[in-house]
Amino acid sequence: MRRTYQLAGSEVNALRGVDLDLAPGTFTALVGPSGSGKSTLLRLLACVDRPDSGSIMIDGTEAATLSRRGRLRLRRRTLGFMFQAPADNLLDYLTVRQHLHLAAQLRGVPDGRDREDELLELLGLADRADRLPRQLSGGEQQRVGIAFASFGSPALLMADEPTGQLDHGSVDAVLDAFLAMAEAGVAVVAATHDPAVARRAHQTVRMRDGVVEEYGRG
Numbered sequence: 098m099r100r101t102y103q104l105a106g107s108e109v110n111a112l113r114g115v116d117l118d119l120a121p122g123t124f125t126a127l128v129g130p131s132g133s134g135k136s137t138l139l140r141l142l143a144c145v146d147r148p149d150s151g152s153i154m155i156d157g158t159e160a161a162t163l164s165r166r167g168r169l170r171l172r173r174r175t176l177g178f179m180f181q182a183p184a185d186n187l188l189d190y191l192t193v194r195q196h197l198h199l200a201a202q203l204r205g206v207p208d209g210r211d212r213e214d215e216l217l218e219l220l221g222l223a224d225r226a227d228r229l230p231r232q233l234s235g236g237e238q239q240r241v242g243i244a245f246a247s248f249g250s251p252a253l254l255m256a257d258e259p260t261g262q263l264d265h266g267s268v269d270a271v272l273d274a275f276l277a278m279a280e281a282g283v284a285v286v287a288a289t290h291d292p293a294v295a296r297r298a299h300q301t302v303r304m305r306d307g308v309v310e311e312y313g314r315g
């Protein structure tokens with residue numbers, strides 16, 4: 098896929114022909130220098146932007162040519178997205194469990210205590226279900242972000258610098274959570290400058306100047 102931005106009369110070739118396969122059950126680290134196109138690529142995968150040309154197949158649906166409404170539906174049903182700051186992924190007045198109720202509502206899937214408990218257990222949050230975000234550590238908040246983005250099993254979970262604001266111990270717990278989601282069959286991709294993320298990913302995709310420079314195995 099290709100994506101060019103128009104800026105003050107000139108063109109910025111943010112993506113110059115990227116070909117990428119994010120398989121179910123795989124945790125991919127998207128790495129590369131600042132400005133190499135990682136966030137642009139995530140925005141296309143998240144269906145908040147469209148490529149100028151190319152194809153984006155998500156769970157059997159061609160997303161590149163969908164209408165705004167179609168992309169919104171696809172986003173709700175099959176995609177999860179996480180931002181760098183834990184607080185940006187959560188609502189400060191909802192408990193952990195209430196976040197899962199909201200996720201179920203937004204995604205149009207049934208909630209239910211068993212499904213919630215299973216996911217919270219998987220992410221190491223079983224005894225945090227009734228807490229508000231401010232009663233959690235940064236790493237715990239980020240794992241609630243993963244739970245919120247993952248409830249109802251999206252095909253693809255995306256994260257932009259998910260460990261950028263976490264201390265060492267929390268980073269490991271968040272990476273455990275990504276690997277657990279991958280094991281449950283989700284394709285997980287995280288854009289990152291953090292070598293700890295790349296070390297534990299199944300696959301590393303290194304970008305430079307809007308192209309994939311190298312694929313690596315984690």
Ligand SMILES: Nc1ncnc2c1ncn2[C@@H]1O[C@H](COP(=O)(O)OP(=O)(O)OP(=O)(O)O)[C@@H](O)[C@H]1O
Pocket residue numbers: 102103104109110111129130131132133134135136137138
């Ligand atoms: N809205 C925009 N308008 C014009 N140029 C843009 C826009 N967004 C990004 N760019 C440019 O596109 C290129 C790719 O940017 P992108 O944000 O995708 O890189 P990145 O790899 O995510 O960088 P970082 O690691 O710093 O987040 C850069 O040259 C950037 O300046």
